Amino acid sequence: MAEEQKQQSQAPSGAPRRDGPGGHGGGHGPGGAHGGPRREGGPGGPGGPGGRPRGKRQYFRKKKVCKFCVEKMDFIDYKRADILSQFVQERGKILPRRMTGVCSRHQRWLGVAIKRARNIALMPFAGSAAGTHAPRQVVPAGAHPPATPTAAPHVSPAVPAAPAATEAPKA
């Protein structure tokens, strides 16, 4: 049991891609798409597009815009797990509005959509994201050299062969 938990906790660190919107990256993931509005707002300030590094700039908060409003989505489809997964943590928790900048109306619909998707196993319930996948995929990774397992668990089985091949000439 303890070993399993260890594996689970290690797995996310080895998967930066999945980590994107979730975990500590919380607000930055989805917000990253809205670099535009921030730069537009910039010229008003002293920094502007020139981007002179100042101490004050550190505390500048970019304005988050609701992604669904920008794309004018009137209906959030629970079947599109790829969209929904941008708004949950890696373990499957729904991210709060203050992190993602989603407007209240869309957050309401989003919650319903995520809960529907959970019911049909398209999305994980909280706490089972890495847990279900890690044990199964670690086994084939064990056959590879010890350098790969950090990257292997979340990549498709065909891919780990490539890093192994590139590492071989180096050694």
Next chain:
Amino acid sequence: MEERLYDLIFIVRPATPEDEIKKVLSGIEHTCAEKGGKIEKTEHWGTRKLAYRVAKHREGIYVYQQIRTAHHELIAELERRLRVQDVVIKYLTVRLDEDLKRQKKLVQKREQRTARRPRRATAAPAAPAAPAPEQAAAS
């Protein structure tokens, strides 16, 4: 009674042969025909990884259907049949028509809003032009 649109998704065991899936589908078709429903769409999503373990499986074959019916008993019957079947490990029915109605309404609203703005500009010069001929005709 108005017709309602439902989503029906079910997951069958990953090692199920095609024939078994076809059997399930034909069963659904049969009940639909019996109770007065129409299958609008059928999609095979193929084998997908499940987000969590279901009946000790980590993968499953997804089948998606859209059903339009005015009889809610049909949905209850379909769910009962899916529950009984051994190959089906999970299913979900969702009523969609109200969401779609809301979506339609919002789209309409937006279109009106965007249409109103330019129309106002064109309506203003048109309005004074219209009464002018009437006045001319009256005098």
